[in-house]
Amino acid sequence: MADVALTSDAAEPLEKAQRRRWGFAARMRQHAGMLGGLALFLALYLFYQANHPRGFTGQILIQNANEAFALALVSMAQTVPVLMAGLDLSVGAVMTLVGCIASHLVNGSPADIAFGIVICIASGAVCGFANGCVVVYGRIQPIIATLATSAIYMGFALILRPTPGGKVHEDLSWAVTSDVREFAATFGLFSDGEALWLQPFAWIPVPLILLALIILLVWVPFTRSVTGRTVYAIGSAEGAAYMSGLPINRAKLAAFTLAGLFAGLGGLFLALQTSSGNADIPQAGAYTLNSIAAVVIGGTSLVGGSGSAIGSVIGALVLRTISFNFRIFDVAPLLQPLFEGLVLLAAVSLGGLKLLRLKNKLEVFR
Amino acid sequence: MTPALQGFRLKPDDKPVIFAAGFVLLILLVGTGYTVLTQGSAPLLQPQYLLQQLQVGSFLGIVAAGLMLVILLGHIDLSVPWTLTAAAMMATAVGGPWAIPVGLGIGLLVGIVNGLGVAYLRVPSMIFTLGMNAVMRGLMVAHTGGFAPQTAATDLMQYLAVARIGGVIPVALLVWLAVSALVVVILTRTTLGRAIYAIGNRERAAYLSGIDTNRVILIAFALSGAAAGLAGVLLAGYSTKAYQGMGDPYLLPAIAAVVIGGTNILGGRGRYLGTLVGVILIVLLNSVLSIMQMPEAGRQIIYGTVIISMLLVYGRGERVTG
Numbered sequence: 001m002a003d004v005a006l007t008s009d010a011a012e013p014l015e016k017a018q019r020r021r022w023g024f025a026a027r028m029r030q031h032a033g034m035l036g037g038l039a040l041f042l043a044l045y046l047f048y049q050a051n052h053p054r055g056f057t058g059q060i061l062i063q064n065a066n067e068a069f070a071l072a073l074v075s076m077a078q079t080v081p082v083l084m085a086g087l088d089l090s091v092g093a094v095m096t097l098v099g100c101i102a103s104h105l106v107n108g109s110p111a112d113i114a115f116g117i118v119i120c121i122a123s124g125a126v127c128g129f130a131n132g133c134v135v136v137y138g139r140i141q142p143i144i145a146t147l148a149t150s151a152i153y154m155g156f157a158l159i160l161r162p163t164p165g166g167k168v169h170e171d172l173s174w175a176v177t178s179d180v181r182e183f184a185a186t187f188g189l190f191s192d193g194e195a196l197w198l199q200p201f202a203w204i205p206v207p208l209i210l211l212a213l214i215i216l217l218v219w220v221p222f223t224r225s226v227t228g229r230t231v232y233a234i235g236s237a238e239g240a241a242y243m244s245g246l247p248i249n250r251a252k253l254a255a256f257t258l259a260g261l262f263a264g265l266g267g268l269f270l271a272l273q274t275s276s277g278n279a280d281i282p283q284a285g286a287y288t289l290n291s292i293a294a295v296v297i298g299g300t301s302l303v304g305g306s307g308s309a310i311g312s313v314i315g316a317l318v319l320r321t322i323s324f325n326f327r328i329f330d331v332a333p334l335l336q337p338l339f340e341g342l343v344l345l346a347a348v349s350l351g352g353l354k355l356l357r358l359k360n361k362l363e364v365f366r
Numbered sequence: 367m368t369p370a371l372q373g374f375r376l377k378p379d380d381k382p383v384i385f386a387a388g389f390v391l392l393i394l395l396v397g398t399g400y401t402v403l404t405q406g407s408a409p410l411l412q413p414q415y416l417l418q419q420l421q422v423g424s425f426l427g428i429v430a431a432g433l434m435l436v437i438l439l440g441h442i443d444l445s446v447p448w449t450l451t452a453a454a455m456m457a458t459a460v461g462g463p464w465a466i467p468v469g470l471g472i473g474l475l476v477g478i479v480n481g482l483g484v485a486y487l488r489v490p491s492m493i494f495t496l497g498m499n500a501v502m503r504g505l506m507v508a509h510t511g512g513f514a515p516q517t518a519a520t521d522l523m524q525y526l527a528v529a530r531i532g533g534v535i536p537v538a539l540l541v542w543l544a545v546s547a548l549v550v551v552i553l554t555r556t557t558l559g560r561a562i563y564a565i566g567n568r569e570r571a572a573y574l575s576g577i578d579t580n581r582v583i584l585i586a587f588a589l590s591g592a593a594a595g596l597a598g599v600l601l602a603g604y605s606t607k608a609y610q611g612m613g614d615p616y617l618l619p620a621i622a623a624v625v626i627g628g629t630n631i632l633g634g635r636g637r638y639l640g641t642l643v644g645v646i647l648i649v650l651l652n653s654v655l656s657i658m659q660m661p662e663a664g665r666q667i668i669y670g671t672v673i674i675s676m677l678l679v680y681g682r683g684e685r686v687t688g
Contacts (some may be wrong), residue, residue, distance in 0.1 A: 087492070134674060139682040141631045144673070147618060151670030158663035282614075289444075289496055302490040334511060338504025345497035348489045355488055364488060365570040365579075 033299020034311035041314050044321040052328055058203045065205035066177050068320040073266030074287050075294035075312035077259040082295050084234040085304030086142030090150035091263040091291055092284035094127045097157040098267030103166025103277025113169050124264015125257050132256030136249050157279035164278035173272045176206050219309050227254045235304025293344055294319055381680045382628025386643040397654035423649035424542035425597045430620040431549045432593025434641045435586045437624050440566045440633025441491035446594045448502035449476045450613035453598035458517040458608045465520045466599055473595015474588055481587030485580040514609045523603030550638050566633025623648045626676050
């Protein structure tokens, strides 16, 4: 009761500071999974850079960013349905399908290219919307519904590209897979990228900028909208969200559409990166499964309600950095799959430690 | 509605079985129509063809039987592909009388590790079994050096997979039937079976009513692993050797077969008869599509459409009502 003795104007700043501290602690706890993933990524990546035979160069950063981009976007795609306790097994297939479309359309005059890109982005969103319709109006479990639709999307991709091939615009492909200076130089912007004010940013790889733009312009506004909050609410307690009058169906449709949009953007980039389209079923499956792993490493709960797509991006970076490390340490290629599996198992098993903190045994069962 | 018609009303549990069986007949009719028009014969209706399909389907059937136990819990086992492959590779590598026990043992072991991770560490089954699949793949790639193993299946393995009793009944079919009988007995006649359904419905309630839920989950995953191991042993016998990626075409069709058969993917509901019919449906669909020389693209589209439309008929969830 010492507080009572204090004068009110002395108590207030103290309370404020305390409240801020609690707020900070709560925030830290809320994002603990993501921060853990971030720490893991930073440790792995610094280790990689420190041991790289050529040291830290822009070229390596660009190469790393290019290799991580598609998986990062597919993992963002996976996050949205996972947040409402669903799974989207079709993200890899949507990525592949859009990649195949891009290998047909993203070429020719600037108008053609712009049209092609719009079609690519739209078709990703349409695939996602179709998933959403099957889940919302068909009332089929997301995991099974998307298992079925992924077969259908792979079928369309195979029709478009029975064999790997196609072509995308070379300048565009070069521009988005290198750094800012090259991007500007390719399109003759800012005195070919030599403008003085641009120099501090000139080394940043374009994929990282695109990733940041997608997060800032699509993901952040989404989480702050009613629809986005509803997605989280559905994952926490769907019945309660319904009773609170939240737009459940709209949120589900939006979540799957957004997932399709992200996966489609990943596919578009993959087509630009490889300059071709390839309806590769094992590759689509690998991307889907890796996206689930990335989501979990990024701190998003598979039972829904907590997490974020930014965490999943970090999860994807962790997965990719593991393989970067294999490359420079000359791990026998034959042992790489084993280590990848063991790292994944170890990372998710650490989550088992939280069981030790539970006070009530019943909390174990959700 | 007349009383006679009311007596005909389908129970909710029977609906998937009846519809799936009806669809099997439809597939046979369409396939026969196609062969009559193009070749002027109806090979699909001959017992020889149907027995052949059942023999090929028995591998998928055994995988699906094990997977169903896990799905009834509300979990999933994504480690099937490389559990199956590892069992096949190890069985052929060991050879001799120990080949089959080793294959089954590998499957059981992977299943037990899965069960420990899911039940005791409480890692979501989706991600733990995915990791186990990667680990088994890594172990096998390291073991074989990335090449196809040179060892051959033992005579007993080949007998179980290929031989026919009296030149008619495939032994593999009998193995499938034995596994099926075991699963039916477990699900309907034992406390383990009741516990599996109970956990699938509400694990918390099952725990409060005195069921050792962790042990039940462990056993179900172990059985699923053993089933995948058995399928691997038989498949190696069928193709006389083990090879990389032999298990890949079995996971998704097995999940599809279980779900088409009316088992709820969230657990707690489903009959084994449905899974049986689901497997036959998938196998016949594949076979008829290859008789029609359908390209891979068309196959994928038809496959996805069939799963969605079957589920739209009887697999729809409840409306959310708070």
